[in-house]
Amino acid sequence: MxxxxxxxxxxxxxxxxxxxxxxxxxxxxxxxxxxxxxxxxxxxxxxxxxxxxxxxxxxxxxxxxxxxxxxxxxxxxxxxxxxxxxxxLNMPVECKKPNRHEQYESKKTKKQDGNTINELTQIISEVSKKAKTMNYIYFKTRGIINPYLFKKYRLIVGNPKRIFPSKLLPNLTNIWAYEYIIPIIKDGRVVNCILRRNDNKSNSNNKTLNLKGLPVEFFNGDYLKETNLKYIFICEGVFDALTFLNFGHKALSINSIVMINKLFQEVKNNKEGLKNTIFFIAFDQDEKGWGQKAAAELINKLKSINIKAKSLKLKEYKDINEYYCNNQKSFLESIDKVIPI
Ligand SMILES: [Zn+2]
Ligand SMILES: [Zn+2]
Known part of the structure; x- marks a missing residue:
């Protein structure tokens, strides 16, 4: 693309x-x-x-x-x-030296975004202090049970209206339904959040939102800056990434398959650091076949810069989390089979 x-x-x-x-x-x-x-x-x-x-x-x-x-x-x-x-879309810009006006403009937006991000980081850190009293049942029904994860990723359950300033929320009468909040953390700061709903009107079109006015980001994208990573799972959805994290594996989610180019670009930028890392691509098996098509495209691109990449088999399930929730034994065995010792 x-x-x-x-x-x-x-x-x-x-x-x-x-x-x-x-x-x-x-x-x-x-x-x-x-x-x-x-x-x-x-x-x-x-x-x-x-x-x-x-x-x-x-x-x-x-x-x-x-x-x-x-x-x-x-x-x-x-x-x-x-x-x-x-x-x-937070797409990487090819290096071209910006002129003075562009430098000024980009400094200005960076400063505005920076203020919002500081505010957001502060909010999440305050709210997640109450984590003990939060009702994590929904996460648990999806197999996300590791208490360490709730803390590390500052997962929150609550009415977004009571948590975020209105400038960050889509003006939606039922915004209260989006009560499962997954912060996206980058360099220690919260740069956006994924808001998930699970009421009876939730469907594949409307189940997640991001905060308004903030760029699209990867969940756990910081892994791409590491060196000496043995392997990592690259997922489409955040619950798929959480599934791997639940078992102590490293994983990130790109949150939309249109982001594969950005992922590739970031890997390329740290090619030296990631040269020994195996990338397991675990995208969805959707009806239209988009996930698997994107996976194949990404694997080819990664291989073209000598990065090790493999696709992960999902059997008959539509995504990693569904596989794990429906057949935990088979799922865990399939992971053990592929990861290096
Ligand atoms: Zn209109
Ligand atoms: Zn019209």
């Missing part, structure tokens, strides 16, 4: 970054509350998007253009749109 293709395929992430809400089932998204009195179910997303009510429409580039006040048909402004997309 080229960069523009990744951006095009990440329309949902971009919409969520600006605070739009995916539908309860199939059907329309809820448009941005800043553009409507009642934005509920206005936004049709079928490849491109269209909201008849406020007039936002088009692809990822058009959406960013509209919301950032940039014209996507103007060449110079289009580059700014692409730059913003890189920022939202």
């Amino acid at each position: 080229g960069n523009n293709e990744i951006i095009k395929n990440s329309l949902d992430k971009i919409l969520m970054y600006y605070g739009a809400i995916p539908p309860r089932g199939t059907g329309n998204w809820t448009c941005l509350s800043s553009r409507h009195k009642n934005p509920r179910d206005n936004l049709s997303v079928k490849g491109d998007i269209c909201c008849c009510h406020c007039g936002i429409k088009g692809d990822s580039f058009a959406v960013i253009g509209e919301l950032e006040g940039l014209g996507h048909k103007d060449k110079e402004q289009f580059l700014l749109i692409v730059k913003k997309a890189f920022e939202i």
Whole structure:
């Protein structure tokens, strides 16, 4: 996938970054509350998007253009749109020396993001102090039972409205449902969170949200900066990564298959440090075959820079966590078989 293709395929992430809400089932998204009195179910997303009510429409580039006040048909402004997309999706930028104005702008946004991240880190550290009284049953039903994990990853259960400032939350009437909170920690700071719901209206479209206005990040991405790592499991979803972590293995999740290029880029940046590491790619077996296709693509790319990469077999299960929850014995044996001693 080229960069523009990744951006095009990440329309949902971009919409969520600006605070739009995916539908309860199939059907329309809820448009941005800043553009409507009642934005509920206005936004049709079928490849491109269209909201008849406020007039936002088009692809990822058009959406960013509209919301950032940039014209996507103007060449110079289009580059700014692409730059913003890189920022939202946290894509690595090829090295080109920025000019003075760009340096100033990027310093400014870094400072704003930095303030938000400090605030967020503070909030999570305060709230996770109450971890003892938290009800971790949902995590436990998914086999995440290692008490060390709850502490280390500062997992939280609670109403997001009571935890986060409103500027970080999508304006959603049932935001309370997203009560399972998994902080994404990078260099010791909380840079975003994954909010998971598990009520009876939860489905594959709407089950997770990120905090609003913060870039997409890997869960446990810091592992890619290590040296002397023997092996690591690369997962699609955060519960798959938690499944491995539950047994003391190292794992990270990329949280969306469009992020495989970013993963590759980060591995490449630390090629020397990771030259002896085995990458086990454990993406989903979804109906459309996207997960497995992305896994194959990633493995080829990693091999092309002499990084060891293998795909992990899931039998008939759709993802790692489902495999583990349904057939723990087989799952653990399959892991023991592949990992180096
Ligand atoms: Zn329309
Ligand atoms: Zn609208």
